[in-house]
Amino acid sequence: MAQLATFKVPAIDNEPMKSYAPGSPERLALEAALTQMEQELPFEVPCVINGKPVKTGKLAKQLIPSDHARHLCTYHDADEATVASAIDGALAAKAEWESMPWSDRAAIFLKAADLVSKKYRYKLLAATILGQGKNAWQAEIDAAAELSDFFRFGVKFVEELYAQQPSKNSSGCWNRVEYRALEGFVLAVSPFNFTAIGGNLPGTPALVGNVVVWKPAPAATYSSYIIHQILLEAGVPGGVIQFVPGPPPEVVSQAISHPDFAALHFTGSTVVFKKLWKDIAANIDKYKGYPRIVGETGGKNFHIVHPSAEIQNAVLQTVRGGFEYQGQKCSALSRLYVASSVWNGGFKDLLLAETAKIKVGGPRDPTNFMGPVIGKPAFEKITGYIAKAKEAGGEVLIGGTGDDSKGYFVQPTVILTKDPKSITMREEIFGPVITVYVYEDADFEKTLDLVNTTSEYALTGAIFASDRKALLLATDKLRNAAGNVYYNEKCTGAVVGQQPFGGARASGTNDKAGSISIFYRFVSARSIKENFVGLEDFGYPSNLA
The missing domain is CATH 3.40.309.10 (Aldehyde Dehydrogenase; Chain A, domain 2)
Incomplete structure (x- = not known):
């Protein structure tokens, strides 16, 4: 496809947060969304493979933690065949997605951010409030503001990443660097506590051309499903991010046993992350390359x-x-x-x-x-x-x-x-x-x-x-x-684009979500040198008699 200009993404800023003060339009809108959601629950959430719903019949429930007699949704656990289809579908979608012009991938994620912050704002908040037990303010800074910020700033950071090129060219040649997607697929395993992380873990690798198998947290299934639907509506091709809710040990084990497993993007417990690291190491001879392991875990x-x-x-x-x-x-x-x-x-x-x-x-x-x-x-x-x-x-x-x-x-x-x-x-x-x-x-x-x-x-x-x-x-x-x-400030509340977030020691790999740093982990750079002037002789000047 012809690329007829060098495009520059629009100016990016943090999503303004609404206050939800008594009588405010946003409080009324949120109340309406909550009332509608409560009238319609429980919802049914399928796996989504290649953009199509897949119902395995193996059902589990996401309870409402403030009223555990009710449940927000019933979801279909991915079985072995479904996970296999997800991996195959992702790999089949890889070449076309990676080859899509950067401006078009960027446009998709900028649209996703606008869908989050506008059309789906109150639905996402309602799902986060009911399903994950957040109050309105905590849901706002998470499901609306931070998720929008992850998508928008991600586009800005990738634009900056792609612009990083060799500073020197010898006479008669041109040096370039391209930032390839990883060879294979990325497994994203997201936690319950931040709806935004649910979107960011698959979104970050996908933005730089990777394909992703996404296993959401059981206790955040419904909000994660809404995000996946938003990404499809924004234009992410169906095979690029596969949605596979289900039992973590089975789904994850199957994915990391695959020879095309290329990376893990994980947020969760330290114990689980350490086990996954060991399991990946035990499978190292199966893989085409050395998988990237990116994780943010616990804290004290x-x-x-x-x-x-x-x-x-x-x-x-x-x-x-x-x-x-x-x-x-x-x-x-x-x-x-x-x-x-x-x-x-x-x-x-x-x-x-x-x-x-x-x-x-x-x-x-x-x-x-x-x-x-x-x-x-x-x-x-x-x-x-x-x-x-x-x-x-x-x-x-x-x-x-x-x-x-x-x-x-x-x-x-x-x-x-x-x-x-x-x-x-x-x-x-x-x-x-x-x-x-x-x-x-x-x-x-x-x-x-x-x-x-x-x-x-x-x-x-x-x-x-x-x-x-x-x-x-x-x-x-x-x-x-x-x-x-x-x-002189509390230890929580890192903002995308302002405080890159992550820790070391047992807290993770410190790859800094919300910054350009995280994107380096999901690309594999290739240097290209083009010569314009051919050799006239293979010998060196020092070889002359």
């Missing part, structure tokens, strides 16, 4: 509060960092280190007072700050950790209880420990639980060593201090303790 994220910290800001940032979306963010605050003078100088009392204001309940009620945790296993895990903390001598200052009679609700919990290496200071809980360790003011530097060595994770962290020397010292000593670090 921290706030450290210096004696010079401004108390009110540190407290309010702590409440948001620990209890937004019930602590079910990879970046959520879990470990809190507070200087003794600050703790006793008002921090403790204000923290407990602000936490006591938090309303917990169904996310349909806009006055509720916290909703349910995602399901029964999560509820039991979180309440189990609270019990373990008590057994180990921890003091529950507030919260510590849960109620799963109707939905899976856990009260925001603050635990005070005298042991900085107690179980809830070390292990990921993934719920609304903050454990506090109070250190002596003179031990700030020693406490930084504790922060650095107590946990195997290294995802996010925040430093609260007015003293610039304290910020610099903490930044230096905690250089490898977090992939995203914040000064």
Whole structure:
């Protein structure tokens, strides 16, 4: 196909977020979408192979975590034959998709972003609120804003990537670099907690010409299905992103056993990611090449509060960092280190007072700050950790209880420990639980060593201090303790295009979603040198007599 110009994508900016204030048009629109969705549920979600629905008859349910007697959708688990068809269909679509002019792939994803932010905004939010238990604001920043940003900024970043060319050309030749899609298919395995990640994990490799088999999280099946329908409507060919909900072990095992498996794009638990890495290594002789492994996993994220910290800001940032979306963010605050003078100088009392204001309940009620945790296993895990903390001598200052009679609700919990290496200071809980360790003011530097060595994770962290020397010292000593670090700001809330997101150590491969860096992992560069002037003799000048 003729390419008759060098195109430049439109100016890209972050999607403006709506407030959902009482009486606002967006609140009315969201209420209408929620009411319609509740009237129509449960929905039926098929696998989607080559753009066509496939119903295997092997059914599972996505429950509504705030009202577990109801379910949002019934979905068809992909069986072995369906996964095989998905892989074959993806590989068959690969050549045409990779060869599509870049401007056309870009246009498809820019259209997808507009469909997300306009036509499907409230439907996506409603599915995220009911299915994943987010309140309106958390759903807005996720399913509307971040998903739109991933698609739009992705186009911008790929344009910049393709523009990176050799800076030098010898006389009589032209050097070029092309960024090929990987040889084979990409397996995308997405989590329940961010609808936007569901779109980004298959979208990132697809944008640079890869074909993808996408296995969504069971607890986010319906919102993921809506995203897949949006991508098809935007113009992604049916074979490019195959939608295969189903049991993770079976689907993933089949995909990574295939000789054309080229990459894993994963967000989920550290335990699962480590197992997949081992399984991929065990299959290495089956593959045509060395698969790329890209993963973002768990966190045991921290706030450290210096004696010079401004108390009110540190407290309010702590409440948001620990209890937004019930602590079910990879970046959520879990470990809190507070200087003794600050703790006793008002921090403790204000923290407990602000936490006591938090309303917990169904996310349909806009006055509720916290909703349910995602399901029964999560509820039991979180309440189990609270019990373990008590057994180990921890003091529950507030919260510590849960109620799963109707939905899976856990009260925001603050635990005070005298042991900085107690179980809830070390292990990921993934719920609304903050454990506090109070250190002596003179031990700030020693406490930084504790922060650095107590946990195997290294995802996010925040430093609260007015003293610039304290910020610099903490930044230096905690250089490898977090992939995203914040000064006087909570440890959650990375924005696409502003704070590239990812961590190292047990938290993942730190490939930085929301930046150009992630796209390097899904391309394979090829250098092309074209010579314009032929040789007249094979000999060198030094060969002359």
